[in-house]
Amino acid sequence: MNSIKTENLSISYGDSDIVKDLNLNIPKGKITTIIGSNGCGKSTILKTIARILKPKNGVIYINGNDIQSLSSKSIAKEMAVLPQSPEAPNGLTVGELVAYGRFPHQSGFGKLMAKDKEKITWALKIINMEEFKDRPIESLSGGQRQRVWIAMALAQETEILLLDEPTTYLDLAHQLEILQLLDDLNKSQRQTIVMVIHDLNNAARFADYMVGIKDGNIVCSGTPREIMTKDNLRKIFNIDAIVVDEPIDHKPVCITYNLI
């Protein structure tokens, strides 16, 4: 069962074709990570699924529905997006930013109903920042801020969550914090999570399903064990990789690599 499916998707920037005839399937209720080198098109693909970019050709299905046939608001109730480097205006508190996630569920003048407030509190609890509700965003660290953005996406109450490089600007500890949070979310809420992620080993560690992109095409897809092979990594990244199992969870990691 696929949460997201693309059919012959083609995306271009101006005259150049970035992606051609892409047929991507994202499994439901699992964590999928999309990997690839710079400029391979992975962010472009994610942005197009998120409706930030318009495709040149092809169809995108969310839970079986063509996104062209659905209204912006109804898609927003099924799929939340966290872009790279999100920005909030100055002067907002944590609670106010998370409240923005309720936007697709509101109507009229937009007063927060009991259900909205419930969801906001729930989201804050999941990211473990309930006491921070009235703190200004400016006073938070990078890791804390990222958690607040995730809480906003959670408050949106969607089955699918798309994240574009959610850990790229965070230090090692905060990176792991965020990824473990997402992992817990997937295990407890059965949310479908799709991430474009730069760090290969983290991508492999937390994914149920991985997709390797090169030049706008899927070069391989499957479980981390299937993807993390010398051959596949050469195809995706143009590197000569050494892959072993790490001693704690016996997941595949690339411990070193050379240029080809």
Add this chain to the structure above:
Amino acid sequence: MQTHKGKKKLILIISILFILLLSIFIISFNIGTFAIGPIDVIKTLFGQGDSKQELVLFTMRLPRIIIALLVASALAVSGTVLQGITKNDLADPGILGISSGAALAVVIYIYFMNGKAYSDVSLITIFTMPIIALLGAGFAAFLIYTLAWKKGINPTRLILMGIGINSAFSAILILFQFRFSTQDFNKIMIWTSGSIWGTNWSYVIATLPFVFIFTVLIIYKARYLDVLSLGDELSVGLGVNIEKERRTLLIYTVALAGAATAVAGTIAFLGLISPHIARKLVGPKHKLLLPTSALVSSIILLLSDTIAKNVLAPIEMPVGIVVSIIGVPYFIYLIMKE
């Protein structure tokens, strides 16, 4: 959700602003060629004043003050919305050329009516001027929108195009002014510097419903403006149709800016600094920001108008100049803070 400023502090801020506005309102009656003391103002408002006071209050001062409040609110709200849509704190209807579009339309209209439209204050004139100004504002906005459009509207392109159109229209405006006689040239000069020349109830009736309706429409969209300020990517993710919403909000802005310009000429800076001040006082949420902007703007304009009318009495300065005198130092201060 409470801001970190706390609900109590917000109520305090709004109350102070209201009191300030009321004070200026009362003071403005007390200055001028026919001064009415504060107690007499209240008495006259309740029908207890003598006939002279009633004449001055009801037929001269009150409509002018109401027009000032409407113009100030319209400019402030449209400035706030423009800053929200363009994600640029330097946007206001003046910079975007919407005001100069309205001004140009009015000037061309006057030119072709052989200056009669300006000096003749018939009812037809009063009601056609706002429409002409609106058409001018709409045309300017249309031009900016279509020229800035490239598979959608990029906020930066919108601003740059607006600045360009503003320069173009201002240049054409000056060209037209030179073709007028000296008398009319001066009148137009004063008008484009901003002056509240509409001082009777017909202007109020012509402008009030307009400003009211569009302001309400914009406040209804307050939460859309909040989401738009998060940027395009997050807005799309939250389900906002950004092209449609920007377009709708731009139309509302043009309507307000056009109405304000029709009645008071181009008053620079008001739509720019009021949202800034309001933001510092009450934060970025538009449900609060929009009314506060209007309040701040009203205070500034009412104060400026009182100064403009009385400081060089019996000569009346164009109010736009006083606003600029207040506005420019604040503007420089803003830039220096960055």
